[in-house]
Amino acid sequence: MTFRQILAVLWQRRWVVVVIVLVAAIASAAYTSQQTPEYASTTTLRLSAVATSGQLQEQLGSVEVDLDSSAITSRPVLQEAARALGEPVAVLEGQVSYDVAPGELADQVIVTASAESARASRRRADAVAEAYAAYLAAQVETGVATLQERYDRSIELAKEYQDQVQRDSEDMIAAANLSGELARASALSAQLTAIGNAGAPAIVTEAARDGERQGTPAIAIIATALAAGLIAGVGLALIIDQFDTRIRHSRELERLAGAPLLAELPRDRKAAKSREPLHVAARAATPLNEGFRALRTSLQVLLPPERAIVVLTSVEPGDGKSFISARLAVAWARAGKSTILVGGDLRRPGLATYFGDAAEGEGLAELLWHAPQHDGPPSGEQIDALLRGTDVRGLRILPSGTADADTSDLLALPELDDVLTHLGASADIVLIDAPPSLALTDAALLAAHASGVVVIAAMHRTTRDRMTTVLNELTTNGATVLGVVANRSRRKLPASYAAYQRDTQTAARDSSGPRRTGRPEPAPDGAAEDAGADPADTDAR
Numbered sequence: 001m002t003f004r005q006i007l008a009v010l011w012q013r014r015w016v017v018v019v020i021v022l023v024a025a026i027a028s029a030a031y032t033s034q035q036t037p038e039y040a041s042t043t044t045l046r047l048s049a050v051a052t053s054g055q056l057q058e059q060l061g062s063v064e065v066d067l068d069s070s071a072i073t074s075r076p077v078l079q080e081a082a083r084a085l086g087e088p089v090a091v092l093e094g095q096v097s098y099d100v101a102p103g104e105l106a107d108q109v110i111v112t113a114s115a116e117s118a119r120a121s122r123r124r125a126d127a128v129a130e131a132y133a134a135y136l137a138a139q140v141e142t143g144v145a146t147l148q149e150r151y152d153r154s155i156e157l158a159k160e161y162q163d164q165v166q167r168d169s170e171d172m173i174a175a176a177n178l179s180g181e182l183a184r185a186s187a188l189s190a191q192l193t194a195i196g197n198a199g200a201p202a203i204v205t206e207a208a209r210d211g212e213r214q215g216t217p218a219i220a221i222i223a224t225a226l227a228a229g230l231i232a233g234v235g236l237a238l239i240i241d242q243f244d245t246r247i248r249h250s251r252e253l254e255r256l257a258g259a260p261l262l263a264e265l266p267r268d269r270k271a272a273k274s275r276e277p278l279h280v281a282a283r284a285a286t287p288l289n290e291g292f293r294a295l296r297t298s299l300q301v302l303l304p305p306e307r308a309i310v311v312l313t314s315v316e317p318g319d320g321k322s323f324i325s326a327r328l329a330v331a332w333a334r335a336g337k338s339t340i341l342v343g344g345d346l347r348r349p350g351l352a353t354y355f356g357d358a359a360e361g362e363g364l365a366e367l368l369w370h371a372p373q374h375d376g377p378p379s380g381e382q383i384d385a386l387l388r389g390t391d392v393r394g395l396r397i398l399p400s401g402t403a404d405a406d407t408s409d410l411l412a413l414p415e416l417d418d419v420l421t422h423l424g425a426s427a428d429i430v431l432i433d434a435p436p437s438l439a440l441t442d443a444a445l446l447a448a449h450a451s452g453v454v455v456i457a458a459m460h461r462t463t464r465d466r467m468t469t470v471l472n473e474l475t476t477n478g479a480t481v482l483g484v485v486a487n488r489s490r491r492k493l494p495a496s497y498a499a500y501q502r503d504t505q506t507a508a509r510d511s512s513g514p515r516r517t518g519r520p521e522p523a524p525d526g527a528a529e530d531a532g533a534d535p536a537d538t539d540a541r
Contacts, residue, residue, distance in 0.1 A: 009241045012236060012248060017233035024229025025222060032218040038114055041121035041210030043129040046108045046205045049196045069109055072098045072132045080131035085123060094128055096128050111201070114214070121211030129204050136201040144195055151188035157181045197293040245463045250486040253457055256464055257471055260302075262454060262483035263295035265324070267490065292324075292331045295485060302452070302482050307424035309450040310482070311344065311433040315470050320487045322350035325433035333395035337428040340387065342420075343400030344432040344446050346407040355397055358388040363399030367419050368410040377418035384426070398423065399428035407435075411445040420449045437470040447479035457484045 010017065071077055073096055075089070081096075082089040095115065103107040111132065113124035161178035164171055234420045247253050254261040268288040299310060312328070314321035322345070329341040343351050343363055351359035363386055387396045403410055410416075423430045432450065434443040447453040453474055457467055474481055 006238070008249075010237055013237040013240060016237045016240065017230065018045065019231040020233030020236060024225040024232070028222045028225030032221050035215075035218075037116060038214045039116070039118045039121040039209045040112055040114045040214050041125040041211035042110055042112045043120070043125045043204060043208035044206035045111065045129055045133060045202045047107045047109065048201050048203075069098060069100050071126065071135060072096065072109070072111060077128065077131045077135050080134065081092070081124070081127040084127045084131065092124065092128070093457075095124065096430055097345060108205070115211065118210035118212070122208040125208035125211075129208070133202045133204065133323075140195065140201050144192065144345055147188055147192055147195075149187055151192065151487055154185040154188060156179050158185055188288060192279070207333070217296055238382075240343060245465060246460055247462050247464060247467060248460055248489070250459070250489060253459075253467070253484055253486050256467055257455065257481070257484045259455075259471075259481045260298070260483040261483050262298040263291050264486045264489045264491065265291040265295075265320075267488045289331075292327050295324075296331050296335065298483065299454070303429070304451060306428075307421075307451075308428070309424050309432065311432040311434045311443060311447045311450045311453040311479075312431045312456065313437045313447075313453060313470075313474075314434060314456040314458075315438050315462045315466050316458075317348075317436050318455050319436065321436065321456045322353070322433050324487065325431055326351060326354040326484065329395055329431050330392050332429050332431070333392045337394065338426075339395045339432045340398060340427040341395065342398045342423065342424050342430060342432040344434040344442070346400050346403040346410065346442070347435055347440075349400035350398070351397065355390055358390045358397050360397050361399050361401070363401035364384055364419065365401030365403040365407075365410060367401075368413050368415060369404060370415075377415040380422050383419055383422050387426075408445065415447070418451045437474060438466055441473075441477070442480055444474055444477035447474060448477065450479075452480040452482035454482050454485060456487050458487050458491050461488070 078092045078096065079089050082092055093115075095113060097112045099110045099112070101110060109132075111125055111129045113128055114119055115121035115124055116401070158178055158181040161174050161181060164174035165178055247256065250261050250264045266287045268286060286485045299308075303310065312321055325341060329339050333339045341351065343349050343359060346365050349359070367383060367386065367463075370378045370382070383398075386401075387394055387398055420430065420432075430450075432446050434446050434453075437455070439442040443453065453471060455467075455474070471481060
């Protein structure tokens with residue numbers, strides 16, 4: 001598949017891509033709207049040099065204090081921070097973390113707090129940092145008070161031992177005890193001095209700022225979803241195209257059929273809604289009517305100059321073969337040609353939709369049924385007697401009639417050739433509206449006595465395999481396929497042609513005036529939604 005073909009497929013199935021992208025966008029928007037935003041703010045504390053090196057712990061000696069950084073997330077610290085914030089302590093649990101950054105002189109502790117807003121995360125970070133600093137200060141204060149008590153006790157004991165030595169200078173035990181207490185008091189004094197000189201164990205060096213939003217931004221999630229939806233939509237469109245075998249382009253139809261494309265008939269909703277679908281619409285300069293004129297011209301080139309008989313069939317019911325047969329007959333008659341339109345669809349006639357009473361009554365079925373009943377083909381007078389005139393000059397109709405036997409048996413009678421031969425000698429062109437060819441042999445039986453057959457396919461409806469089956473069956477039965485017609489095409493003419501069509505329509509109105517011609521019978525309720533669809537050709541066949 002070329003790049004141009006890929007683009008054509010994507011344009012054809014653009015709604016698949018659009019729907020997938022919209023679903024992805026809506027899903028991503030719903031996902032982001034359900035997510036609770038989270039903001040994180042950080043604050044930095046600097047530990048004192050004594051606390052960083054562990055000297056503070058050494059100075060406190062056997063005094064039990066908690067100077068570890070893990071105390072940041074301990075319940076006492078969080079309780080103090082929650083009290084300052086006016087929040088339950090359970091809200092802070094799991095929302096606070098820390099990281100220690102070692103330094104040459106002092107360590108730094110980075111406290112991170114999360115919240116649902118930028119301002120709340122900043123307040124939490126500041127509250128936890130202050131609570132931790134206060135917690136360390138309280139621990140050190142407790143340790144200092146204990147050391148002070150031990151120092152005072154050691155001084156008192158030293159005084160007692162000194163009094164004993166003064167009373168008895170020969171008391172060696174008292175002298176030794178005095179020496180030990182003085183040494184202990186000196187050590188305690190040194191510890192107290194070192195702790196006092198170290199200053200606060202932790203101070204805030206960088207206050208918290210409004211938190212930054214965490215996680216993937218909503219716009220990034222939506223953008224990613226849109227990109228993923230676009231890729232998925234493109235892939236799905238290409239996959240559907242591979243499994244969808246409907247014919248969409250006239251070039252594809254021509255290549256598949258191996259026969260020339262005789263005409264491309266666009267959809268025309270106005271023609272389908274017209275009360276006079278054949279006569280008034282046939283005069284207008286529309287793309288649909290230009291398509292019929294192109295079909296007529298193509299057939300004139302391919303057909304013999306005399307006794308030309310053309311069978312028009314379709315792949316399936318509802319492809320528009322009766323509509324096209326009727327419109328083509330009108331176009332040929334308006335070109336000054338003596339035209340006979342034969343209702344060759346004996347199973348479900350459809351020409352009465354367009355010609356009313358002129359296409360009803362006895363016709364082809366009765367002529368063929370006459371042969372076995374009277375042991376001979378119908379005479380020319382009998383054939384001419386069943387031809388019905390229409391209000392289109394030069395156009396006559398041989399109705400389908402009513403078949404009392406199997407239609408395939410009737411069309412297989414050799415007298416069919418006598419009937420068509422007489423009709424071919426009686427007009428410049430004979431058009432036969434035949435049944436659909438898929439699973440039916442009627443069209444092939446009719447085509448055996450004709451100059452050729454035209455196969456009609458409905459774009460975006462007829463599948464490749466069914467089209468191939470119909471063509472193979474026709475050629476196998478000896479029919480000459482003149483070409484194919486692409487009905488209900490969606491290809492639009494360039495905008496530059498609009499002026500030509502408007503000018504031609506204006507001229508046609510000016511020349512015709514308010515005069516009305518044709519049968520004032522409205523189109524039936526079962527008419528198709530756009531031009532080119534047979535109301536009688538339904539899928540119920």
